[in-house]
Amino acid sequence: MADEPIATIDRNSYEPAYAQLVRILRGQIAAGVFRPGDRLPSEAQLCERYDVSPMTVRRVVNILTDQGVVIAExxxxTFVKPLELGTATFDLDRLQQLFREGQSTVKLLKAHITSATERTARKLAIKVGDRTVFIRRLIFQGEKPMLLHREHVIYDPTRPLIEAEMEVTALRGLFSGGGGSDLKRGDLTIDATVLIEEEAALLHSEVGVPALRLEHIFYDFDDQPVSWGWFICSGDRLRFTATIGFPD
Amino acid sequence: MADEPIATIDRNSYEPAYAQLVRILRGQIAAGVFRPGDRLPSEAQLCERYDVSPMTVRRVVNILTDQGVVIAExxxxTFVKPLELGTATFDLDRLQQLFREGQSTVKLLKAHITSATERTARKLAIKVGDRTVFIRRLIFQGEKPMLLHREHVIYDPTRPLIEAEMEVTALRGLFSGGGGSDLKRGDLTIDATVLIEEEAALLHSEVGVPALRLEHIFYDFDDQPVSWGWFICSGDRLRFTATIGFPD
DNA sequence: TAGTGGTCTAGACCACTTA
DNA sequence: AAGTGGTCTAGACCACTAG
Known part of the structure; x- marks a missing residue:
């Protein structure tokens, strides 16, 4: 009984016991008390040391497992997981921030009804020549043009999709969750491209500059594609970042 | 009491009750029984309908919340969440697959001790002129060169880092979790670039082709950078993909 | 006040690993 | 056989929301 862990659970805190214990254990791992590959104390030991019930400890272990911090066998x-490059996940937080209130303005460049090309028809699972709405928008951060957005939406005369989709709020809704409530899922891909003349002019950049392209297809609850489009941003203005391991 | 849900929990299944209920509810959401914004049955109702204890239902709701499928207030x-573009996460599965047994071969192009340039020194938090090991590798899938890897590792004469790092297994370890057990965390960024002459030659591609660049810095448990490097792959050979919503 | 989710207990039984 | 994690029960009390 040399050095008991100093940290204890504060039952009067607003932070629940399970959350406190998650924080304590993550901290110990980040501090190197438990190294990758080490075995954590058994669940029974954790119950005793921190004076919580088995169910609470189980919940803590489940959370750490879900977070990819440990692996239970x-x-x-229960063992501390070593770093795995393959577990890294990149999110769109930076992009989402752009669409928060006051952070950005959206300018509608063009929106008109057109006929689907072979490529558009394939992406949207419709026939060549079917009507779609082609929309182009430019997203500014302050005075700076940050993103160019192109989108093909299936034209449905029974619903006033056009007006709703053209609205600035429709774009914001996609990012903050207000608008697209008829959508079941979306598929996204990131790839690399270079700016062509039109894009360079709109983004106040230059032809040939490396740029990221975020393509999206959204589906409704009948698994029918509804829209296909992509964002383009020059590579020096926006990046995707991720952290793996224990950034405490 | 018109139409009870047909699905029930099979207590004799190897699939735990909580997992079955997660699957059932996700399926109902994906099928459109519960639409974005709808309220799920209360926890007490779920207990009754599926004949499980409150704790089991709570666990199910927690899992669905963690998965971003619902939001509990x-x-x-508990309400079904609408699609949010900003919640999409991209992972490196495709990249990791390359490093599984038999999927790829790694060719060491060059590895030598050098002195840190201003940029390298800044990235690795060392002084200009300090010794580092510069490594270049080429990763093949079958006969095709897929990835080019450049990396600067801090030279530590007390440990045989050089040999270990140069090994093919070191790279595979980063992806599958065997090797980097002295590493605390890593920061990753994705950005766009175009191939320069040397890169194009090695990757059997052409100058100016768009390419993705995955940069990484790894830190040890003293928060000291250990290595800085990046992968480059031409954009038509590898993409990052994600799905949001209910892909059932 | 009634209903909701949020947390937690103090066990139980099981499957698996190791010795 | 002993120890481990995996699942589950049948409640309890609390905080919050709504009518």
Whole structure:
């Protein structure tokens, strides 16, 4: 009984016991008390040390497992996971921030009904020549043009999709969750491209500059594609970042 | 009491009750039984319908919340979340697959001790002129060169880092979790670039072709950078993909 | 006040690993 | 056989929301 862990659970805190214990254990891992590959104390030991019930400890271990911090092996123990480059996940936080109130303005460049080309028809699972609405928008951060957005939406005369989609709020809704409530899922891909003349002019950049392209296809609850489009941003203005491991 | 849900929990299944209920509810959401914005049945109702205890239902709701499928509001209910573009996460699965056994071969192009330039020194938090090891590797899938890797590792004469890092297994370890057990965390960024002459030659591509660049810095448990490097792959050979919503 | 989700208990039984 | 994690029960009390 040399050095008990100093940290204890504060039952009077607004932070729930399970959250406190998650924080304590993550901190110990980040501090190197438990190194990758080490075995954590058994669940029974954790119950005793921190004076919580088995269910609470189980919940803590589940959370750490979901977070990718540890791996639990039945009959052996719970172990700290080593770094795995492959577990990194990139999110669109930076992009989402652009669409928060006051952070950005959206300018509608063009929107008109057109006929689907072979490529558009394939992406939207419609026939060549079917009517679609082609929309182009430019998203500014302050005075700076940050993003160029192109989108093909299936033209449905029974619903006033056109006006709703053209609105600035429709774009914001996609990012903050207000608008697209008829959509079941979306597929996204990131790839690299270079700015062509039109894009360079709109983004106040230059032809041939490396740029990221975020393509999206959204589907409704009948698994029918509804829209296909993509954002383009010059590479020096926006990046995707991720952290793996224990950034505490 | 018109139409009870047909799906029930099979207590004899190897699939735990909580997992079955998660699957059932996700399926109902994907099928449009519950639409974005709808309220799910209350926890008490779910207990009754599926004949499980409150704790099991709570666990299910927690899982669905963690998955971003629903949002629980105290005192009001649990609601199906609408699509949010900003919640999309891109992972490196495709990249990781390359490094699985038999999927790829790694060719060491060059590895030598050098002195840190201003840029390298800044990235690795060392002084200009300090010794580093510069490594270049080429990763093949079958006969095709897929990835070019450049990396600067801090030279530590007390440890045989050089040999270990140069090994093919070191790279594979980064992706599958065997090797980097002295590393605390890593920061990653994705950006766009175009191939320069040397890169194009090695990757059997052409100058100016758009390419993705995955940069990484790894830190040890003293928060000291250990290595800085990046992968380059031509954009038509590798993409990052994500799906949001209910892809069931 | 009634209903909702949020947390937590103090066990139980099981499957698995290791010795 | 002993120890580990995996699941589950049948409640309890609390905080919050709504009518």
């Amino acid at each position: 039945q009959g052996r123990g | 105290q005192g009001r209910g």
